[in-house]
Amino acid sequence: MNETLRVRLQYALSALIGLALAAVLFTPSVLLGTGPFWDAPNYPDMLQHLSAARYFLHDSWRFPVFLTRLIMPPDGVSVVFLDVNPLLAFLAKVWFKLTGFTVNYFGPWIAICYALQGAAFLYLCRSLGLRGWVPAVVCAVIALSVPEFLYRYFHLNLLGQFLITVQLGFYFRAVRGERYRAMSWWALALALTTILIHFYTFAMVAGIYAALLAEYAFRARGEIRTVLTHGAIFAVGTAVLLVASGYLHGAGGSTGFGYFSMNILSPFVPQDSGVLPFMHDMIDGTGGQYEGFNYLGLGILALFVIALALYRRDLKALALRYRFLLLTMLAFAAFAISFNPMIGDIALLHPFGHPASTAATSSPAPVPIPAGAASTGQKLHDLIFYPLQQFRSSGRFFWPVGYLMAAFGIVGVWRRMPGPTGLAILAIAALLQFIDAGPLRHEMSAAIRAPAATPVGADPWVKLIAAHREITVLPSMDCADAQSPLIPLFVFYASESITPTHSAKLSRGPKADCPAEFRGLNARQQSPDEIVVLLSPPIPEATIQAMPDAAQLCRKFSLGYVCSRKWPELDASGIGLGPRDLGPLGPMPYNPAEGAAGHRVQGR
Numbered sequence: 001m002n003e004t005l006r007v008r009l010q011y012a013l014s015a016l017i018g019l020a021l022a023a024v025l026f027t028p029s030v031l032l033g034t035g036p037f038w039d040a041p042n043y044p045d046m047l048q049h050l051s052a053a054r055y056f057l058h059d060s061w062r063f064p065v066f067l068t069r070l071i072m073p074p075d076g077v078s079v080v081f082l083d084v085n086p087l088l089a090f091l092a093k094v095w096f097k098l099t100g101f102t103v104n105y106f107g108p109w110i111a112i113c114y115a116l117q118g119a120a121f122l123y124l125c126r127s128l129g130l131r132g133w134v135p136a137v138v139c140a141v142i143a144l145s146v147p148e149f150l151y152r153y154f155h156l157n158l159l160g161q162f163l164i165t166v167q168l169g170f171y172f173r174a175v176r177g178e179r180y181r182a183m184s185w186w187a188l189a190l191a192l193t194t195i196l197i198h199f200y201t202f203a204m205v206a207g208i209y210a211a212l213l214a215e216y217a218f219r220a221r222g223e224i225r226t227v228l229t230h231g232a233i234f235a236v237g238t239a240v241l242l243v244a245s246g247y248l249h250g251a252g253g254s255t256g257f258g259y260f261s262m263n264i265l266s267p268f269v270p271q272d273s274g275v276l277p278f279m280h281d282m283i284d285g286t287g288g289q290y291e292g293f294n295y296l297g298l299g300i301l302a303l304f305v306i307a308l309a310l311y312r313r314d315l316k317a318l319a320l321r322y323r324f325l326l327l328t329m330l331a332f333a334a335f336a337i338s339f340n341p342m343i344g345d346i347a348l349l350h351p352f353g354h355p356a357s358t359a360a361t362s363s364p365a366p367v368p369i370p371a372g373a374a375s376t377g378q379k380l381h382d383l384i385f386y387p388l389q390q391f392r393s394s395g396r397f398f399w400p401v402g403y404l405m406a407a408f409g410i411v412g413v414w415r416r417m418p419g420p421t422g423l424a425i426l427a428i429a430a431l432l433q434f435i436d437a438g439p440l441r442h443e444m445s446a447a448i449r450a451p452a453a454t455p456v457g458a459d460p461w462v463k464l465i466a467a468h469r470e471i472t473v474l475p476s477m478d479c480a481d482a483q484s485p486l487i488p489l490f491v492f493y494a495s496e497s498i499t500p501t502h503s504a505k506l507s508r509g510p511k512a513d514c515p516a517e518f519r520g521l522n523a524r525q526q527s528p529d530e531i532v533v534l535l536s537p538p539i540p541e542a543t544i545q546a547m548p549d550a551a552q553l554c555r556k557f558s559l560g561y562v563c564s565r566k567w568p569e570l571d572a573s574g575i576g577l578g579p580r581d582l583g584p585l586g587p588m589p590y591n592p593a594e595g596a597a598g599h600r601v602q603g604r
Helices: 003-026 044-058 086-099 106-127 133-143 147-154 162-177 180-194 199-219 221-245 298-310 315-321 323-337 371-389 394-416 420-436 438-449 458-466 486-495 514-523 541-545 567-572
Strands: 470-474 530-535 554-557 560-563
Touching: 003 106, 003 133, 003 438, 044 086, 044 106, 044 486, 106 133, 106 162, 106 394, 133 394, 133 420, 147 438, 162 180, 162 199, 162 394, 180 199, 180 221, 199 221, 199 323, 199 394, 298 394, 298 420, 315 323, 323 394, 394 420, 420 438, 458 486, 470 486, 514 541
Parallel strands: 470 530
Antiparallel strands: 530 560, 554 560
């Protein structure tokens, strides 16, 4: 067997291992985008992905390309803020416009991510010199047992972490093989493509590409013009894609930087461990550090420590050789920890006085500040924190660091211990990693195979909403507090009939004025063809009853009130609230902040 065929078979085996695991965890029907799971998955993010994709597919072509006016009309929104996976959404829309057939591409996307998770990590390891069948299988098993990757099943577009490891592979092939120009083109294309998958992933991939360009400029000083050309193409290409895709359409701020960070202990202390089952709690010092869940797993940690010991005399040389990548990884790790570093429940610094660090805590009464100082302070605050808030879930930025640590551990042991002892250590570490990730696989599989029932069922809500030409769910996402996961559910039911919605779970956008929104309900006039869902709580019943014509328009159900001017027609056609809607509140949609799916949280 020649070497090329052997390598291709190793990649194919890695992909097959990933596909087999995905089929076991998700079931084949889920991977095909069919079956009852997709009828109403009780996960707000999945509901958001599916409903936004439906609206985008059925809307006309517009500019920016991903703009739809069926969500938040009349201005509309770009569905890039609704995590539809823009690249696949675009291809699905082209297919729909040509054939009239819709496709749920999220199921196949899961299959692609699992297939490429192991294969792409093998590419990274081979870029560092790894060879052999046993190490190839070890790479696949370990990559598919990374706890934070398994944990992301509820946020589908963040499963595309193979993009990160491929980009790291490009970097090492450029540096180790001195193939800077060729690898720079590949890395540039991958970075620009990643904009159309997920912006967080793009930021990580772009950071690695910046390290490659810096290395290129430092090592090949006679090709500075080429480096500048590549950098300019990247900058212009990024700008064009941001404008064309709609990232700048109606873009607004967000809050949570420092709150959705990574706890310093997270990568190293077992959580939801299968090897140490008594260590099951997630380390969370803010209430939002589930976004920074980055436990590496005992197999990766063991290999990393062994590799450090084996390379202890060469660490300085390695750091110098890959200096720009090391600096990038340190920056990613620092950003993941944020300006609010925490070790468990202990805050190492006093929290900054901005919304991110006080998102879940009460604040003391503000101290009066002179107007001029307040204005200057606010400008400085906005200058520093507004860009950071665009990546408020900063804890995710540890992902490239974790994958690099895993690759260093595997390749380091293999290179310094190439005989049977080294292979045995790799095999034991892979088994340890697989067992350690067992609880996460079990929780994920159970949640996928038997998702909790939604708080209100599709019947009669799909029919109720379809009888109207628009739907509004109040309060808005910013003001709904604990009830906010319900909004994507009603929008999902509205998307069944492509009924335009004035409500959405936007990841970015103008922030609502909640006091003004609540006050305005007293004078709100309902449109003739509008159905309004009023969640109570948080809206007080007295406020709802004081709304114009509330006694005639609004009917109580388990989550609040639903208002319509069409009740006589609906009653005549037999469409009305059923016993389930009038009974006790059903189970709320999955919310990782509430420690669902077995993820008990510390430091809340």
